[in-house]
Amino acid sequence: MENEILSEVDEVKAKKKKKKAQRGVTIFLCVMLAYPILEFLVSWIFVKFNTILMAFQLPTGEWSLLTFKAVFTDMFNTQATFSLAVALRNTFLWLLVSIGSLFFHYFIAYVFYKKMLGTKFFRIVFYIPAILSEVVVATVFKNFILTNGPLADIVRIFGIEQLPQLLADPDYANKMVFFYNFWTSWGGHMLLLGGALVRVPLEVIESARIDGVGVWRELVQILFPMTWGSFSTILILSFTGIFGVSNSVLMLTHGYNGTVTAGYWIFHKTYFEGASAYNQVAATGLIFTVAGAIIALGVRWLVERIPAVEY
Amino acid sequence: MEKSMRYVNGIDRKKVKKQKDILSRRTPGERIFFSVVFVVFSLQTLSYLLMVYWVVLASLKTPMEYFFGKQLAFPNELMFSNYSKAFSGLQVDGTNLFGMIFNTLWYTALATFFAIMMPCITGYCISKFDFKCKNLIYTVAVINLMIPVVGTAPANIKFLNVIGIFDTPLYVIWSHSSGFTGSFLIYYGFFKSVSRSYMEAAEIDGANHFAIFFKVMLPQAVPVLLTYAITNSISYWNDYQSVLMFIPSFPTLAAGLYLYGELEAQRMGDFPRYYAGLILSVIPPLVLFACTSSKIMTSLSVGGLKG
Known part of the structure; x- marks a missing residue:
């Protein structure tokens, strides 16, 4: 009888203790998660949801589909050099270039992985543009290639008397913006791709070398499939962020001469044109969000069809 | 031995x-x-x-020599004074280089602190505790990351104006305190891999959950936090588009130098002094990188994705 009472008391004590512990967890979670959840909800309701509402309004606040009409008209305006049509063309062109660059970055990561002479030095040099301000790097580049800049002095040695206005001439401007972005991106994804390569078991490489496998087969048929997980993640991210790409256009050309991209178009309208363009930006953003979601999910689905090598 | x-x-x-x-x-x-x-x-x-x-x-040239001399030629006289002039002469809306450096420091510190801490907190809570809505929160956070909403800047400006923090330092805290950014998934994965036995041992010793998080679990995440702190602080130091749009009255070095560069280009002004300012502005991130490059290279490589 006494034992029963004691065990009941113990049970009650244990229950109380458990309840107290549970209360401790609840208080902790409430305190720690209250702000992040509130922030998430507020930013969704008042910013993201409001963006959707603004897309269906005029600057006066009236409900209308006219904003969408204007956006779609601009999307097919191939005559102007600063239009959504040009922005979309450049954005998709940049996507192609960045996919090509991703393969190039993979190659650079491979060369570093193979401990080429000077790897440590090149790795730091190529990474430096990523840690410097775009304002600094782009300003130096822009002034370097001016018609009275150092590049003009250099090409004069090779008999070219007059350097074209590379960023002011529509024939060259876009190519230069693309070149600039490629030129400064050699350190891109180097760390993630390098990390993935390092984790491939060395025995695999060792036995392949014994079997007489050369650089090309080692890279394409062994390492690439084994690091597909990292590569495909970066690939998906490139597609996910496609409409946010601004490509240093603000610094180089302000989007003129056919260089505007989707991301820059949004910045330009918001920052330079202000409240009168807000609804147009919201409508464009909504279209880009839907298109971006379809593209991102489609690419993800496609990428997942290719199985990753387990090791 | x-x-x-x-x-x-x-x-x-x-x-x-x-x-x-x-x-x-x-x-x-x-x-x-x-x-x-x-x-x-x-x-x-x-x-x-x-x-x-x-x-x-x-x-290091004079403006005359810069505009009319050979571009790659050595200057006749090294004008180190351009660097001191950069401190006093580079002004944007009444903010000189010292002001820009001050703005950059607090902007970078606040943004970095909140951007690394908030996802760390959410990552820990969601990976280590079972509670109602846990899966819902995780799923919504992942979808939110997978499908970024584009063109929210105007609605954001309107909202910031309504709550009265547009163009104030509070904006920096608000906009960088999201707990569900991309690094949330990294912290989630990290804390998931940390054994629960640390928590249980601390609990037996009488520690409450706050003490467990701040004194036991958070110190274990220091390498991850540090890596994010370094990379984030470099990117916030260099950020200029958000500063131009949301806190225009507090130009940081990057934003201020962009605005000053626009003015100089219009009036064909003292470019050597402007370049001196640009060079001064890259010294801190370069020094930080030089001191931590091996850390960045190894931490991100090792902490990267498998396969």
């Missing part, structure tokens, strides 16, 4: 040597291939160095 010689800073030298031997074994054809790559990489490095050489020279 032999063992201590083999391990330096926890790195197995024998294993590293073996790895190096395997990876740097080359056939004659491969040697030629890597030599060509070396030349290409050297040319790329040279192109970077040429720009650095030119901008440093340009920052």
